[in-house]
Amino acid sequence: MDFILNEEQTLLRDMAARFAADARARQEKTPEAPDRRWSRFAELGLLGLTLSEAHGGLGGGGVETMIVAEEMGRQLLTDPFVPTVAVAGPLIAALGEATQQAQLLPALAAGDLVVVPAFLEPEARYDLAQVATTARAEGERVVISGRKAVVLNAPEADLLLVSARASGAHGDPEGLCLYLVPTRTPGVVLRAITTLDGRPAAELTLNAVTVEATARLGPAGAALPAMEQAVDRGVAALTGEAVGAMAALFDLTAEYLRTRKQFGAPIGKFQALQHKLVDMKVALELARSVAAAAAMAVDVADAEVRRRFIAAAKVQVARSGRFIGQAAIQLHGAMGMTDEYGAGRYLKRLVVIGALHGDLAHHLERFAASTEPAGPRH
Structure with a gap:
């Protein structure tokens, strides 16, 4: 396959390579706090890579994301670049209302907010529709209960993007919703774990977690x-x-x-x-x-x-x-x-x-x- 980077992509690769190598050198010499390194990601514009310029981003796509991820893999960095920049950011941009986008996306691009997805559940075997976590409406609020497995970088996150079933049977592609849940909400329990390669992660339990109905991302029941x-x-x-x-x-x-x-x-x-x-x-x-x-x-x-x-x-x-x-x-x-x-x-x-x-x-x-x-x- 003939795949040649253009001038802007080459500059991005070179910048990401220098940053990743420097981050690894700092980590091995004098470990810095994860939030400080995340701020340096933001200073280079890497956290807004997939977001539009209107939200403080660079308007990049899959190729630009791959370029940065490759340099991170070369240096074995464990920052939440893939969960936040590749997954959560574009999802909020695609499903979020104007007010949600205006509130969340500039903060994400600036490094002030870390959002990670919490989709998979025990025994789901990678099937995103196998969701037993429930979302029960109570007036203007929603009560979420359930469990999520191996949520990458959850200990570092400010917000969890949680999939929950508002209707339908277990495994039904219809009836799924996404909710933005702050990690410090009462009832959110994170059991921190470390993956084989050193990434921070957590097993997530949601014990009758109550959020506003406005925390839903996108239309009801059609998130899959x-x-x-x-x-x-x-x-x-x-x-x-x-x-x-x-x-x-x-x-x-x-x-x-x-x-x-x-x-x-x-x-x-x-x-x-x-x-x-x-x-x-x-x-x-x-x-x-x-x-x-x-x-x-x-x-x-x-x-x-x-x-x-x-x-x-x-x-x-x-x-x-x-x-x-x-x-x-x-x-x-x-x-x-x-x-x-x-x-x-x-x-x-x-x-x-x-x-x-x-x-x-x-x-x-x-x-x-x-x-x-x-x-x-x-």
Whole structure:
């Protein structure tokens, strides 16, 4: 696939690369508070990347989001860029009323507000319609009760974008609503956890949480299509993040083969290891191509086309990530598994990305469903 960045996108990539490298250097030398680093994201305009200029944003799309996510993956940053900028921001822009947009989006772009989605539930298996959390109307207020699983960056969030069922049966695509719930609302319980790759997350319980009816985002009972598109945006950004992690892991492995000596020569001169490194490079370029295709597909109006590209990208990135991670550990030997060395940390990031918003098997099924011919089978 011929994918060439234009001048503005190249400048964005270079800026994001410098920022991400500096952020990682600061973190390893003198860890800074997450809110301070988030403010520096805002100062560069990265938090408004997907928002319109009217709301303090840059008007970027899927490609620009992928570019920044790739540099974050290269440096193993754990900030809520994907949940907030790739998923929540565009969702508020798409569904929010004018007053909600005016209140929330400029604050998000300025770094004064962190919003993360809370969609998935225990035993839902990536199905956004499998929502048991209920939203019960009581006059001008709504009472929300239920549980959400592995809400990324929830401990750092100010607002949770919660999916809840106002009507319909469990699994019904109709009847779903989205509500903006402040994390400090009485009844909101966050049990903080840390994912395998070091991301902050939480298990969320909503114990009869009461919010104003105006906290609903978008029309009642019709949130699922917008949720699906928002999650697709998140998946596309994650594939970019995975490419960054794979590229860094490939570079780390290539440098190790150049410097590690055995029998008086760098082990990179051994033909069998050269072949393995070439295979890693091929897997990386395959992942880079499909990530670019997914980034361009997130803004496609045809939902079936979008799903097909997103699913294909997630499948290939999961396969490439697994192969590159395993090959890197094998080529490094035992030291590749240590926490002190970078290879193991990159592998953990790739494993987590492979599971977020649908694993390989889930997206294989999704891809197959999106490519089945219409009409009866004979």
